[in-house]
Amino acid sequence: MDTTSMLQVSNLTVQFGSLKAVNNVSFEIQRGEIFALIGPNGAGKTTAFNAISGLLFPQAGQIVFKGTDITKLMPHKRCKLGMARTFQVVRAFNYMTVEDVVRVGAYNRQGEDTVAAKVDQMIELCGLGEVRQRVCGDLGLATLRRVELARALATEPELLLLDESGAGLNTAELASFMDLLRKINREQNITLCIVEHLMQMVMGLSQRIVVLDSGEVIATGTPHEISNNQKVIEAYLGKRVTQC
Ligand SMILES: Nc1ncnc2c1ncn2[C@@H]1O[C@H](COP(=O)(O)OP(=O)(O)OP(=O)(O)O)[C@@H](O)[C@H]1O
Numbered sequence: 001m002d003t004t005s006m007l008q009v010s011n012l013t014v015q016f017g018s019l020k021a022v023n024n025v026s027f028e029i030q031r032g033e034i035f036a037l038i039g040p041n042g043a044g045k046t047t048a049f050n051a052i053s054g055l056l057f058p059q060a061g062q063i064v065f066k067g068t069d070i071t072k073l074m075p076h077k078r079c080k081l082g083m084a085r086t087f088q089v090v091r092a093f094n095y096m097t098v099e100d101v102v103r104v105g106a107y108n109r110q111g112e113d114t115v116a117a118k119v120d121q122m123i124e125l126c127g128l129g130e131v132r133q134r135v136c137g138d139l140g141l142a143t144l145r146r147v148e149l150a151r152a153l154a155t156e157p158e159l160l161l162l163d164e165s166g167a168g169l170n171t172a173e174l175a176s177f178m179d180l181l182r183k184i185n186r187e188q189n190i191t192l193c194i195v196e197h198l199m200q201m202v203m204g205l206s207q208r209i210v211v212l213d214s215g216e217v218i219a220t221g222t223p224h225e226i227s228n229n230q231k232v233i234e235a236y237l238g239k240r241v242t243q244c
């Protein structure tokens, strides 16, 4: 693994009125790794993703991506720099075909002459060949998760943020989705940051984990360290593991 810094989040604070949804949070993601952000409902994970991807601006703190301060950069500029994300609630383009959705992503970087090749490549990578002409409104959740992934990958990210992309998948779908993410990480050399409640996915994929609770970092470590951390077990894992 290349150990240069991909993303540095320093003292990030995002406030909604008097609620500090993200409170003085710092962590660093290294190039090439699979990093996980976990914690109970309402811990601030999606809010942190929103600040990192530029959907909202933080009240305090700094976000540095590949050495550039992007704290106040608009989302499309972050995308151009090599960052992409998926959303917790699948934002299906109901009336668009799978290939058109992927094309939207591809146009971010490709011109007319190369966009079709990029779409083909991402559809193949994400196993969407059989449904490429179908409209998204007709597809099940597992396929839509792959469409979202293909759309994000078509923007050619170096860092991909995935917000609960395993949620709602059955055991076989999840195993196959995890294989795809490993492949993307290893073969396409894309750094992944996953927000996830599914411990099978977190522990099976990630090399390092940061745990948020009520907007604050309560632990950072390897899957082994996190699963044995008493504070994390009390705040989150104990409860969660019994649900897995
Ligand atoms: N736009 C908003 N306006 C006001 N409060 C918000 C807004 N977005 C999030 N919050 C609040 O901020 C806190 C953190 O929410 P967030 O969605 O980041 O949590 P999360 O860790 O992603 O939770 P989950 O695991 O349920 O997805 C919650 O208390 C939530 O109600």
Ligand SMILES: [Mg+2]
Pocket (backbone or CB within 6 Å): 045, 046, 047, 088
């Ligand atoms: Mg969330």
